[in-house]
Amino acid sequence: MFENLSIETLQAYWWIIISLLGSILVFLLFVQGGQSLLRTVSKTQDEKVLVINAIGTKWEFTFTTLVTFGGAFFASFPLFYSTSFGGAYWVWMLLLFSFVVQAVSFEFRSKPGNLLGSAVYEGFLITNGIVAPLVLGTAVATFFTGSAFSVNDMNFSEWKHPGHGLEALLNATNVTLGVTILLLSRQLGAMYLINSIDNEVIQYRAKRQIKREAIPFLLLAVVFVVLIVCKKGFSVDGQGLVSMVQYKYFINLIHEPVILILFVIGLVGIISGIYISVFKNKAMAFWITGLSSVSFAMSLFLLVGFNGTAYYPSTYNLQNSLTIYNSSSSHYTLTAMSYVSLFVPFVLAYIVYVWKSMNKKQLSTDELKNEDHLY
């Protein structure tokens, strides 16, 4: 089946999968958002335990999605993997360190003999809660703004900025998306906590936080959108030559109706989700906002991958920019991986089943007393 597809179709197919994984990751950053709100929504020990245990059953989804996103990117677009990870060293290391400390913190936080004390592990959770969305958002923004690297004719890459990725944090457009994703994760995190914890005080504080941050979040999202649609974009012609084209991403939106639809659904959905959460008090607000975030993030990924666009532009040498066509795996590997991708719906199905089984009712302090395993 897949073997009969052209390499270009397979490249497009894999860019869609990468975009989907990346977008699901954005949604699942609600775990990080929840972590970052730990001290805001919980003041007493009991409240803290509730919040950590509510998020604690989900943190592995985000973690695993990140690992799978990395693995899938490696398998389908290895030149991105070697160029970005091997070049923007500090920024990726910062992200990884934040995930290392997250992974142990849930399990170690409340255990006797944990060496560092609960407060430090909670600090780790909050750090990861802020760093991960901020850095991931900033990194994704470089797909629009570019990075200084070179790729030689043997396809060996070299980073040309001494900041090795940290310079991305000094670019206003990048940081705008970084903070937008951070605020989005906090909106989603707060909605998740409202849904999954049976405690009025926590619910009240979480909702208050949604109200406080909704406007700044939406404003920043709009600012980012305005910045990218008005800026020059990295365009690739039929010969693979890269040039700067004014309003490139706006042009892409107009040329690719599917992306435009995803973009609009995403933005409208997020606004509606927040509105429902604030004014209607419905549990579905989390799902509407979450799935709309997937749609919105997906439109951003697709915007840089299709319609003759370089998704990982080089500002050092435009012609070294990565496109889905010059950075992918071979036809054979993409074909083999495409067969593996057929398992994704099955994986999603059992995740949904388990999620539903585990979240049948809200978590309460009484329920936690009967639990054998607590974070």
Place this chain on the structure above:
Amino acid sequence: MEHIDVSLVDWSRAQFALTAIYHWIFVPLTLGLSFLIAMFETLYFRSGDKEWLKITKFWMKLFGINFAIGVATGIILEFEFGTNWSHYSWLVGDIFGAPLAVEGILAFFLESTFIAVMFFGWNKVSRGFHLTSSWLVAFGSNLSALWILVANGWMQNPVGMHFNPDTARNEMLSFWAVLFNPMAVHKFLHTVTSSYVVASLFVVGVSAWYLLKKREIVLAKRSILVASVFGLASALYTGSSGDSSAKTIAVSQPMKLAAMEGLYNGSRNAELVIIGAPNVSKRYDDTQKPYYFQIAVPNLLSVLAFNKSDSFVPGIADLINGNKKEGIEPITAKMEKGRVALSALHDYKNATKEHDIDRQIQSLAVIEQNGKYMGYGLLRTTDESIPPISPVFYSFRIMVGLGCYFIALFAVLLFFSIKNQLESKKWLQYVMLWSIPLGYVASELGWLVAEVGRQPWTIQGVLTTNYSTSQISGTMVQTTFYLFLGLFSLLLIAEIRILLKQIKKGQEGGSHV
């Protein structure tokens, strides 16, 4: 590719070794304990005996602590291929990336989805669903081991690929050849079964401590019985799969085998040195004795390597100088062909830029003829092709020696367990307790043999470690090395302290809030 930053290569190796060694402290216990927990829970499910439920929950608590830090140390490894081994990622990403992606899609999600049910689902899902989840966690974690070991097996024995001069990288020709690579199959079986041994030793060791303290007697005795059966079967299979693994090494990595044996001059009817001490000042081109002393069994190496006593086992000198009689080409010839291939590749690239079709065709013909040796063109000296002998030689012997000891230990434990005499054998309880670290030692040394013995290659015969790194500074990697060392050491100490506290608390310790 002309300049090599030695400090960068050394620090990159040190960092990968550090993170891999730390990760591997936790993985074997996850791989083995997940199955033991599923077995304990099955016994509860079938018998309804609450004691089995308590046993399941107790080991699950220790599993959770160990699992978390295994996950934490694991994420680094995947991304390090990109951050620290960027050239490697490009040159073999077309092949190496696929198993990593499959691992994520098929294994990690299975593991991470059902682990939430395993830990938190006791009061939320049915007993049957919970049991299924526990088994799925065990299968998921072992499945992830399969895919990463397929990737590692391919590095040791690169099959199912070809070099594409247009993209200047190796590309996959057959997914099935990569998956069913004999090296990968044996490596997987050897690694997972040896991990079951480590986990079984952990279970019997912790149980022995309870027997010594005269606490949790039922838990201890039942756990020892199940872990002894599992441990004995696994230890026996580890021995057998180790033998198969070594046979594939003999074929595809003869230099590694020579290093494992400290064998400088090959021969037919080669003897196996059971115990010995390699002469550290010995070179392949001098006449010094290879060992300070040795106890050897005649013919055994030939038999173990190739199943026949008169088969030829090449030594380091044969592999470097060549051996016409045995059809072994000198390494200098391979290096020369490799350089010719590399030069032709550069020619091809230049010809492509200049649209010089004739030169492109000529270069392609040269690459076609010599491409197989391209990796050898990256070697600067013949000496560089020899891995460090002593660490590989000793590690291999200690690993095998411990493996034999584990078989004997589990057999003895099973015997006394069935006779119900464990409680009265205090000496045996101490032996069990102090055998816990030995499992970890054997497991780590196994990796040392595999990875140090593979040097100077990251991909056997295809790509050297020197040319695999990212183009960053040694100081950057040195900084992250120390950060990892500090952080991982801190987390390891925390993990051990938490485990010890939980073990001291025993079954009734509860989870803590």
